[in-house]
Amino acid sequence: MEAVINPILLYTLLGVGGLGVLLALPREKVNPQAIGALIAAAGFGGIFLALGLKAGSNHPGLFFYLFALIALGSGLRVITHPKPVYSALYFIMTVLSSSALFLMLGAEFMAFALIIIYAGAILITYLFVIMLATQAPSEEDLETLSEYDAYSREPAMATAVGFAVLALLTGMMAKGAAELAPSGGLRQSEALLTELPGKAIDALDRHGVFDGGALVRPDKTQAAELIDPVHRVIMLEVKDAEALRRLFERSPLAASLLGSEERVAALKAGSVNAGDRIEVKLPADVVVSSVDGVGWDLIAKHPMGLELAGVILLMAMLGAVVLARKQIEMGEAEKLDRVRSRGGEASGVAGARSAGSGGMAGAMAGSAGGGGGAA
Amino acid sequence: MPSTFSNPIALLALAAEPAALNESASSVAGPAWFALIPLLPLAACVLCGLTVAMRVRTKAPAWITVGLLALSFVVTVAGFMGWNGGSGTPQVAKVYDWIHVAWAGADSAVHTFVADFAFYMDGLSWLWMLFVTGLATLIALYASEYMEHDVGKGYGRFFAAFALFVFAMACLVMADNLVLLYLGWEGVGLCSYLLIGYFYKKPSAVAAAKKAFIVNRIGDLGLAVGIFLTYVTFGTVEYAELFALVEKGVDGDGQALAGMWQAWAIPLLFMVGAFGKSAQLPLYVWLPDAMEGPTPVSALIHAATMVTAGVYLVARMYPLFVLEGVPHYALWAVGWTGALTALLAATIGMAQFDIKRIMAYSTVSQLGYMFAGLGVLTSVGAAFHVFTHAFFKALLFLACGAVMHGFAGQLDLRKLSGLRTMPGWRIVSITMLIGCLNLAGFPLITSGYFSKDMILAEAFVTPGAAGIGWILLVTAGLTAYYTFRVYFRVFEGPQHYEPGDELHGHDDHADDAHHHAHEHEPADHGHAHADHGGAQEHGHGSKPAHEWHPHPPKWAINGVLAVLAVLSFAAIGTYFMDKAHHGWVGGMVHRSSAEFASPFAHHDPAHGTEADGEHGHATAEAHVAAAGRFLGMDPHKAMYYVSAIVGLIGIAAAWWLHLAGRTSAATSRADALLPLLGPVPRWAQNKWYVDEFYDFIIRTPLWVLANVCHMIDRLLVDGLVNGVGLLPQLLARGLRPSQNGRLHGYAAGMAGGLAVVLLIVFLVVFSA
């Protein structure tokens, strides 16, 4: 029986970690946050150690542990720091470390997309709102924390529930990991090459394979069938054997792709005729990058999702606009109507009233409190 | 044990012939009018109760009581004359059938339990009844004047309890069986409680009454178990049958008593009961506190009658104590405890300042003498000492009471002095002197001398009791010392008096008290001048000076004191009657169950003894040879001189320390000695901390136990009950987060629900 990790060890260390997190949560009087952090580090570190030992030579590498530590540590700090601005900043650090982990997993596009979108947009928005909604410190005490920031609410219950979920999740995952089908098989990223013939042809062009008309340059639909992603070759038709020989002699770059000494001998011997198919190796720079892969999956395999994502974003935008309008009281709306009906040319009145929204529409929509229903 | 009542008619028939059981060779039937002796005081009690109910405001209860008690005394004398003139055998007078139970036992033998309301009158009973009824009459007369402040308030209650006491005491003394004795025993305990707690508004009096009753109860337990054991062993609780069996040396089934453990266990149990009632170690602590009661109560109950009930019990059951062939544990216990108590109480008495309390300790001490006498095999000596002690101790208490009555409750001998020279106090002083001389055992002219001497001599005669004798001798010296300390401080020396706390007899007039400190010329007629040079006792501002002067006793008090003094002297005469039996008292004892001729008794040819007739002549001579000697001399002769010398030494010491050269009431030459003795006088003054010791070993553990139980009740029982009530609260508290509108509760619910779902998935779906 092979277990990913001994369950008793797992749950015990999770318990230790839970205790640490519980101690680290901010509370009123005694605040053993540092000790709590250490205990939590010990708990989680122990689990990672066990996993690493189990992995043996397959362990994910030093950088994984480093970034995992940073991620968990700053995640812990997000929930335990009393000041909200600091929480947001630590979350940014969490995002950064998880993008590093994405990099290690070979998902470069996602890594940077994460940074751009998450850290760069969403969290900045959060910071704006935090600073907007925090009450300004008065002159006497510049450092007061609001009461709801300083203390955590029912830390014991929260920690217990959280770690119960964690224990169950990790347990299930370990079980599932044991039943997981082995990875490997056709590298799908390579398999994508057949879908991207333009890349291959462009690369061959750059290497000068099609110079002198030696080989037939297929178009994209034809080339899709001609590429063999497993061996990384493309089958090209010879148009002119003589030109092919000349290509061999003139361009060593192309020659490297076109074949070995045998091919050369065959060419010289004249055994290669027009219409023959030869294998041409694909250059090394013909790779399907992560961007390619993601883009292809997104558009070719999940087009509907893409459209729906767009719709969702549009709706979110509309909803945000509706929600964030300036509030207009009922009485104010009626005043607006009366003003409008009396003398409509004084557009300054109308303009001055509802900043950033249609006056009539805003007046008729009433107070914006329930506008969140649009979202 | 009753198993079947298969033949109830036979049983009833058996139960219906009680009269035959009382007739035996050792007793004859007595006339039923003996019953008047206890019943007249009972009638007095009922009538006094009626006066209370009818709110009588005169001294009628007193006259009723005095009259009926006097009548009872007359009946006693008549009965005694009749008995004395007869054969002198014990008479049993049955009044009515009280307890008659018969059942068939397991071995189909018939068991009976008979306890009649009957009286067993032999020498011991007559002796006791004579002085009980006589003293009761005199003291009731004294109390009629003493308690006059309470006429209309508690007067009737006092005399009702007083008369009830005499009834109970009579039942005790005259009882024909142990159950009736127990009735009287409990009755006197009850009346003692009622009378000590007479001033029920005073917390100290109430506490003293409770203490007396509870400590008595401990002794009563011993007595009760003794009675049970007696019945189980002998099959009867009636004296006549009991003494018959004991004389033969067999128990109820005919087995020999020698070698049975019950034979020495029963006397020990009776001894425990006697110690409770007669205030011996360790159950003496109630008697000094009992002085909270009015003085007539102290005189009657705690000097002459109730406390002698223990002595009576031991004397009555003496055959059991002196059984041959049985180890005499009880006898030695009685003897040594008596001696030690005597010494202990004397030392405490030496250091007290309250004269009534000194007299109380002196009572304890003298009771120790009596028990010691019983222990050294002289029941005659013990009985004679009881007799003389009753008179002079009652006299002493009544004199103290007169002082207290006249000086508004003042009893501190540091605040009274020179009473003899004050007008109106002469009779009190003289009678007090007579009483003190008796108590100290002044040679030849006091009855106390002879009675004490008898016990002391016998202590040295009986082998092995010399230690008791020496202790008693030392105690005699101490007794003389502290007695005359009281006399020389209070009645001699410069005149000085201060009123006590009971000014005008009521505490609500206390704000009129003034503090008088005078030095009067002897010719002064005792009228205090309003001298405000001294400090005012109660700072109540300038009220008009209300003159207070001492209140000399009137005819009732003086008369009774005089009569008692005369009787104390007359008691000497009884010593010289009936010399064959060591005096008239000895003759009475001789014709009772307490008769025991000590084989070690010295044969004085002038006296003669009947011991020769009971033992073989050779054994008697051997016993006489084994009898102890006092410093090489014959104890009887030597003791005449030695006890006299010891007494005189005590009196001289008291004179030197407390009278010679004394110029004030508060100090004397004794105070100069105190620093030399270190902490010992203080310990003695604090009664050797015995009460504190009892508090520690008995009350404190009980208090701890009570608190533990209280804690258990509060935490466990109440906790359980409250816990049940707490369950709905907890349930609600658990369910509340789902309904209180708070985001976190809902979020926690969701997260918890997620966890539950995961768990189900984990367990169910992922089962291998």
Place this chain on the structure above:
Amino acid sequence: MNTLSSLQLCTEAPLSPGAVTLYHYLFLSASMFAIGIIGFLSRRNLIIMFLCTEMMFQAAGIALVAFSRYHMNHTGEVFVIFVLTIAAAEAALALALVVLLFRRRETLDAEAWTELNG
């Protein structure tokens, strides 16, 4: 069903070499998710509570990308793109709501809103 065996995190078959490495990432993801839950339940500041939901999104993202790597395709990454989209939309709307709530009560305390009780 054998509950006890279902609690054991193991099977008969040997582990594939990549599974343990995958488990590293999965464990990290689950931990972050749990931390997010704890933060959500224990903090009272509304904005921080939403931040913790963002952290839960993060955790899901890590898990998805790890699986994507394990299975050598890009499906997981695509899913993460959608997750990001939804996260952005939700963040925007949530913050708008928080701002509105703040305007009403001048406090960011989640305990200030209990109108839904009963």
